[in-house]
Amino acid sequence: MKQRKLQWITLVFVLGAIMMLGACKKKVAPPPPPAPPAPTAPTASLTANPNTIEKGQSTTLTWQTTNATDVSIDGIGAVDPNGSQSVTPADSTTYHLTAKGAGGTQDATARVTVTAAAAPPPTSSATEEELFSQNVKDIFFDYDKSDIRSDQQSALQGDAGFLKQHSNIVFTIEGHCDERGSTEYNLALGDSRANSVRTALVQSGIGGDHIKTISYGKEKPFCTQSNEQCWQQNRRGHFVYQK
Amino acid sequence: MATAEIFFEHERWGHNLAWSLGLHVVVAGLILLYAVVGPSSHGAGWGAGGGGDAIGVTLVNTIPLPAPAVQTENVLANESKGLTQSLPKVEEKEKEPEAIPIPDKDVKPKKAPKETSTKRQKPQPEPVEANNIVPFGQGGPVSGPYGTFSAGEAKGGFGFTGGGGDFGTRYGWYVRVVQQKVQQSWLTYDVDRRITEAPRVYLTFDVLRDGRPSNVQVEQSSGIPSLDQSATRAIQRIDTFGPLPSDYSGNKVSVEFWFDYKR
Amino acid sequence: MFPFMHRLFKWLLPIVLFSPPAFSQDWIRTGTGLGVEKVRLAVPDFKASTQDAKNTDLLKVFNDTLWNDLDNAGIFDMVSKSFYPLGPVGSPPDVKFEAWSAPPPNAAMLGFGNLGASGNTLTVQGWLYDAKNVTSPQVLGKQYQDAATTDAARTIAHKFADEIIFRLGGGIQGIAESKIYFVSSRSGRKEIWAMDYDGANQHALTHVGSISLSPRVSPDGSRIAFSSLTRTGWDILMYSVDVGRLVTFPRFGGTNLSPAWSPDGTKLAFSSSRSGDPEIYVADQSGANLKRLTSFKGPDVSPAWNRKTGAQMAWVSGRSGLPQIYTMEADGTNPQRLTEEGYAVSPAWSPNGQFLVFSWIRHYGPGAPGAQDIYIMDIASKQWVQLTHDGGRNDFPYWSPDGRHIIFQSSRSGSEQIWTMLADGTNQKQLSFAGSNTQPNWSWK
Numbered sequence: 001m002k003q004r005k006l007q008w009i010t011l012v013f014v015l016g017a018i019m020m021l022g023a024c025k026k027k028v029a030p031p032p033p034p035a036p037p038a039p040t041a042p043t044a045s046l047t048a049n050p051n052t053i054e055k056g057q058s059t060t061l062t063w064q065t066t067n068a069t070d071v072s073i074d075g076i077g078a079v080d081p082n083g084s085q086s087v088t089p090a091d092s093t094t095y096h097l098t099a100k101g102a103g104g105t106q107d108a109t110a111r112v113t114v115t116a117a118a119a120p121p122p123t124s125s126a127t128e129e130e131l132f133s134q135n136v137k138d139i140f141f142d143y144d145k146s147d148i149r150s151d152q153q154s155a156l157q158g159d160a161g162f163l164k165q166h167s168n169i170v171f172t173i174e175g176h177c178d179e180r181g182s183t184e185y186n187l188a189l190g191d192s193r194a195n196s197v198r199t200a201l202v203q204s205g206i207g208g209d210h211i212k213t214i215s216y217g218k219e220k221p222f223c224t225q226s227n228e229q230c231w232q233q234n235r236r237g238h239f240v241y242q243k
Numbered sequence: 244m245a246t247a248e249i250f251f252e253h254e255r256w257g258h259n260l261a262w263s264l265g266l267h268v269v270v271a272g273l274i275l276l277y278a279v280v281g282p283s284s285h286g287a288g289w290g291a292g293g294g295g296d297a298i299g300v301t302l303v304n305t306i307p308l309p310a311p312a313v314q315t316e317n318v319l320a321n322e323s324k325g326l327t328q329s330l331p332k333v334e335e336k337e338k339e340p341e342a343i344p345i346p347d348k349d350v351k352p353k354k355a356p357k358e359t360s361t362k363r364q365k366p367q368p369e370p371v372e373a374n375n376i377v378p379f380g381q382g383g384p385v386s387g388p389y390g391t392f393s394a395g396e397a398k399g400g401f402g403f404t405g406g407g408g409d410f411g412t413r414y415g416w417y418v419r420v421v422q423q424k425v426q427q428s429w430l431t432y433d434v435d436r437r438i439t440e441a442p443r444v445y446l447t448f449d450v451l452r453d454g455r456p457s458n459v460q461v462e463q464s465s466g467i468p469s470l471d472q473s474a475t476r477a478i479q480r481i482d483t484f485g486p487l488p489s490d491y492s493g494n495k496v497s498v499e500f501w502f503d504y505k506r
Numbered sequence: 507m508f509p510f511m512h513r514l515f516k517w518l519l520p521i522v523l524f525s526p527p528a529f530s531q532d533w534i535r536t537g538t539g540l541g542v543e544k545v546r547l548a549v550p551d552f553k554a555s556t557q558d559a560k561n562t563d564l565l566k567v568f569n570d571t572l573w574n575d576l577d578n579a580g581i582f583d584m585v586s587k588s589f590y591p592l593g594p595v596g597s598p599p600d601v602k603f604e605a606w607s608a609p610p611p612n613a614a615m616l617g618f619g620n621l622g623a624s625g626n627t628l629t630v631q632g633w634l635y636d637a638k639n640v641t642s643p644q645v646l647g648k649q650y651q652d653a654a655t656t657d658a659a660r661t662i663a664h665k666f667a668d669e670i671i672f673r674l675g676g677g678i679q680g681i682a683e684s685k686i687y688f689v690s691s692r693s694g695r696k697e698i699w700a701m702d703y704d705g706a707n708q709h710a711l712t713h714v715g716s717i718s719l720s721p722r723v724s725p726d727g728s729r730i731a732f733s734s735l736t737r738t739g740w741d742i743l744m745y746s747v748d749v750g751r752l753v754t755f756p757r758f759g760g761t762n763l764s765p766a767w768s769p770d771g772t773k774l775a776f777s778s779s780r781s782g783d784p785e786i787y788v789a790d791q792s793g794a795n796l797k798r799l800t801s802f803k804g805p806d807v808s809p810a811w812n813r814k815t816g817a818q819m820a821w822v823s824g825r826s827g828l829p830q831i832y833t834m835e836a837d838g839t840n841p842q843r844l845t846e847e848g849y850a851v852s853p854a855w856s857p858n859g860q861f862l863v864f865s866w867i868r869h870y871g872p873g874a875p876g877a878q879d880i881y882i883m884d885i886a887s888k889q890w891v892q893l894t895h896d897g898g899r900n901d902f903p904y905w906s907p908d909g910r911h912i913i914f915q916s917s918r919s920g921s922e923q924i925w926t927m928l929a930d931g932t933n934q935k936q937l938s939f940a941g942s943n944t945q946p947n948w949s950w951k
Contacts, residue, residue: 143872144828146805180875182851182865182901183945184720184764185822185829187740188777188784188805191761195782214739215761219696219717228873416615416636416645416674419545424676454677485677488645 042068042101046108055114058088058135058161061095063108068099086158088165089114132169132241135162139197139237143178146192148200156197159239160204167207173197174238175215176222178231183217190215197237212242401425401500410496414488421450421484421498429477429502441465441504444474449495454483462499474502544583545674548606548613548637549576551587553596555629556622560654564628568621568659574704575667575682576617580910580928581675585611596620598633598644607637614638615645617670623654630659632666634673645673660706671908678908685949686913687711687721687730688924692941698732698745703906703948705924705937712745712752720764724771724791725950729753731765731774742776742793756793760784764808767791768836769816769950775799775809777821786821788836799838805829808852811836813905814859820844822851831864833885844888849875852902856929857909860884863893863929865901865914880914882929893931902945905929913937913946 044065053059062084065071072078074096076085087095089112097108137155139148148156163169175190194213202208223230401422403411411418444465449458459478461471478500487496551569554561577584591605595618606613619632630650635643646669652658661683668680681703690699693710698721701708711730712718718734730745742762744755760780767774775788786800786809800806804825812818820833826843831850834841844850844862849870853862862883869876878899883890894900898918905912909929916925922942927934 144824180870181849182829184777184808185805185824185851187719187761187763188779188807189824191779191784192805195779219735226874413639413642415639416545419614420674420676423543481676483677485673485675490642490644 039101039103040067041103042066042099042106044068044071044097044099044106044108046073046095046097046110048095048110048112051111052113052115055090055116056088056165058086058158058165059112060084060086061110063097065097065099065106067103068101068106070100071097073097084154086154086161087112088161128166128169129241129243131162131166132171132239135159136171136239138239140232141193141235141237143180143231143235144189146175146189146196148196156200157204160201160206163201163206163210164204167210170210170212170242172212172214172240172242174220174240175213175217176220176234176236176238177218178234179218179221179224179226180231181218183219187215187217187219190217193235193237399425399429399500399502401498403496403498410491410493414491417485417488424481424484425477425500428480429474438467438470438504441467441470443501443503444471446474446478446500446502447497448478448500449497450484450487451495452487454485454487456481456484457495465502465504470502470504474500544581546585546612546614547576547582547617547670547674548585548590548611548615549573549617550590550595552618552630552632553594553600553620554622555596555620555631556624558623558654560623561621563656564623564654564659565621567656568630568663571660571663572617572667575664575680576670578704578911578933579667579671579675579680580933581671585613597631598635601635601643603637603640603643615674617666619666621659626654628652628654628658628662630662630666632669634670646670675908678910679951681906681908681911681948684907684951685723685727686924686937686946687723687949688938688946689719689721689944690938690941692943698730699943701937703926705926708938711747711750714743714752718743720945721947722765722767723747723947723949724767725769726771727949727951731755731767731776733763733765733776742774758787758796766809766811766819768811769813775811775819777805777807777809786819786838799834800841810853810855810862812859813855813857820853820855820862822853828870831862844883844885849878854904856905857907860886863903863905863912865903880912880931891931893927893929894934896934900925904946904948906948907951911948913948915944915946 042065044063046061046063048059048061050059061073061076063071063073063079063082065081068081070078071081073085075093076087076095079085081099092111092113094109094111097110099106099108136159139152139156139159141147141152142149163171173194175192175194177186177190177193181189191213194215198208198211198213201211218234221230221234222236223233403418442465443463445462447458447460447462448456451457456478459475461475464471487493549572552565552572554565573584576582589610591602591611593600593602595601595616597618597620601616601618605611606616614637616635616637617632618635619630621628621630623629628651631648632650633647634645636645637643648666648669650662650665652662664682667682671680671682672678684703685700686703687698687700689696690708690710691697695715696717696719697710697714698712698718699708699710712732714734716735718732721730721732723730728746728748730747732743732745733740734743736743736757738757738759740761740763741757742755742765744753745751746753758778758780760778760782761784762780763777763784765774765776772791773788774791774793775786777784778787779785780787781798783803784805784807785798785802786806787796787798789796799819800821800823802823802825804823806821806823806825807829809819809821812820817836818833819836820831822829823832824830828849829851830846831844831853832841833844845864845866848866848868850864850866853864855862862885864881864883865878866881867875867878877895877897878901879892879894880900880903881890881892893912894914894916896918898916900914900916900918903912903914911926912929913924913926915922917923919936922944923936924938924943924946925934925936
């Protein structure tokens with residue numbers, strides 16, 4: 001027992017010593033802090049894709065900035081430091097981005113050339129349908145949810161933009177679910193998803209009578225693998241052009 | 244050095260004892276806690292199939308064993324099995340090799356139904372014949388034909404009265420149906436869970452021509468309302484036992500049940 | 507003293523921890539009528555009563571069917587034929603009581619009889635005897651006549667088995683003549699099919715040519731309501747079993763799913779999104795007098811009436827996130843939540859009014875879901891018991907009319923198929939094998 005007591009005391013002493021040593025170290029006056037570095041200048045870049053469009057088409061502006069607190073684009077207004085936006089200029093435009101930061105200001109430009117439409121676009125459904133499928137993006141959902149995710153908002157706005165431009169188009173929104181749920185509940189959930197997208201579009205000004213909704217639950221999946229990638233692929237509101 | 248060692252052990256024992264005691268208290272406390280909290284979340288406390296020993300923490304209780312096979316002992320429908328009493332069993336077995344065991348058996352129970360039908364207020368022990376004394380505890384209805392059963396934490400017995408007294412003899416299969424249905428209908432979870440043991444409750448009811456139970460009465464209360472109610476509901480919950488046998492001439496048959504409850 | 511205590515605690519603790527499930531299984535066996543001592547029933551092959559050549563086949567079908575019906579009933583301990591005394595038993599004089607009631611058969615009851623074709627007519631005589639009661643053994647004696655075909659032999663066997671089950675099972679009708687309706691994709695499209703309760707006789711009913719789901723037969727067996735994808739969307743369609751085709755039923759707009767009949771056959775409940783959000787509605791069986799019952803945000807689907815009283819309904823609601831099971835009065839008041847966690851769907855109410863059977867994924871989240879199994883819950887006490895454990899996704903359980911069996915769909919064999927089991931989870935058997943078969947529904951009698 002004596003040996004044990006001795007060991008115990010030694011341990012305590014050693015621990016105490018370590019602590020004190022550490023503390024002693026801390027009492028040493030810290031070196032003077034280095035002078036704050038001069039603020040770095042902001043960087044900015046702006047691209048338009050595609051940079052040549054026909055009148056009536058849209059293009060996507062994508063920009064990136066660093067070290068900037070204030071970012072704005074002429075004609076659009078204040079924007080996030082990084083982002084993208086769909087625009088539909090009527091004429092050739094040079095978009096001008098300004099990034100302001102503690103280190104200064106940086107500009108970036110992107111030119112979009114708008115050509116006159118080759119001929120009034122034939123209202124053949126083929127071309128319009130192609131446009132539709134190119135421009136109207138499906139909206140994806142989280143599992144068991146039918147509300148619009150924040151990262152889907154820009155896609156939704158893009159869709160709304162296109163559809164407002166082509167207000168004659170009639171289309172269907174299909175609600176789909178991934179394979180993991182039960183048949184009946186998935187049909188109801190798919191219905192909620194389709195409705196959710198429809199409501200958002202109507203709120204953006206699309207005429208409700210142009211929009212039909214249908215749920216497919218998990219009856220018509222886009223892929224059949226059992227992994228998160230495929231499941232996410234299947235949780236969507238899918239747009240279908242109606243001839 | 245030897246003395247010093249003994250001194251060490253002494254100290255160690257005391258130290259370890261304190262730890263051991265403490266740990267045991269903690270473990271005991273956890274088990275107690277589980278016993279209190281656990282069963283309520285998964286309904287473990289009640290169940291059928293016999294052998295409902297407590298999931299208790301007291302050291303005195305035996306370990307809950309797997310539920311023993313449900314016992315059905317109906318003297319009349321089954322000549323080979325008997326009740327847990329030596330005398331009648333022996334007598335029956337002796338009679339088996341003889342030509343017609345059934346009329347002999349008729350002799351015994353015939354007395355009992357006649358007597359019980361006249362005094363329905365309080366079943367009393369029938370001291371008449373030694374081989375009619377049934378081990379029902381503090382004396383119960385010895386009205387035969389009778390049988391026993393168990394349902395979860397309860398044991399029970401029953402007898403068919405009325406109906407000419409030989410109902411059970413002739414229709415052993417129907418008696419068995421009645422017993423099974425009551426057994427499977429008694430869900431003991433509606434008994435107050437604080438009750439661990441209760442005196443016997445006696446119920447009577449009629450089975451009508453179409454098999455419906457009716458006129459369920461508590462003949463003698465157990466003194467615990469929730470147990471009486473639980474037993475009564477067991478009978479009332481039954482829609483039908485199946486129509487009475489087609490060649491039975493009576494309009495109804497009376498049944499007497501008793502339930503013993505022990506958690 | 508201490509080591510003893512220590513050992514005892516170690517011993518007690520695991521038993522304390524493991525005994526609850528055994529007890530919770532017991533109350534299910536009791537409430538569903540299973541687990542009580544079963545009657546020892548011996549059923550020797552029926553004897554041929556004529557010399558007709560057709561007898562061999564007819565006897566085979568009859569004997570097999572009769573045996574399976576009684577074995578599947580869940581209330582008999584069938585005495586194995588290898589224990590039977592030698593010598594055929596075709597009529598009462600053939601019965602040697604001692605041979606049957608003593609060991610090895612040790613039978614309590616004896617079913618026997620004879621069968622014979624004569625020209626185009628088949629005659630069957632059957633008796634049920636109390637093997638221990640020599641003086642008055644007869645419980646029932648029946649005679650049947652029908653065409654001399656194997657289908658008729660099968661039907662007679664079902665009828666006779668049901669008689670025995672009715673007598674010895676305490677007045678509850680046997681299910682040997684009941685039917686199961688389900689969805690099958692084996693023709694290329696999901697259509698509504700029917701089969702006997704034991705999986706025999708599988709055949710298609712509808713030929714809509716689209717996607718048809720959720721069949722529910724009416725209490726009188728005359729009509730089947732189901733949900734189908736039409737040009738206007740998902741609609742409730744009505745198939746008449748009597749005339750063998752679709753009959754008119756109103757369209758309500760929106761997505762209409764999961765129809766459910768009230769036990770008196772006068773009303774139909776279903777889910778409709780005609781107002782935007784899927785809610786539970788009730789209409790007359792003709793489709794008139796539509797009334798809305800729920801007003802919760804989130805999908806409401808899969809209603810199930812209380813089969814005993816018709817005064818309440820269970821359904822699935824996603825109003826709190828993942829789908830959970832709720833009950834309410836039949837007029838929509840007093841909603842009560844029954845499940846607290848996981849993903850719970852497909853409720854079905856037991857014929858005695860006491861239990862709900864449903865499908866539950868208790869651990870459901872992003873990523874691979876946990877096991878999906880069939881559970882029974884006692885509605886009054888909310889205690890539940892798990893019935894399936896063998897893997898696969900198990901969904902859409904439904905009760906038999908006698909409350910002793912449950913059918914369900916399971917993917918455990920590699921494809922979605924219909925399975926049956928006793929209501930305590932034992933005796934699980936696959937009924938369908940071709941194509942993909944889902945959403946079974948048992949007839950009411």
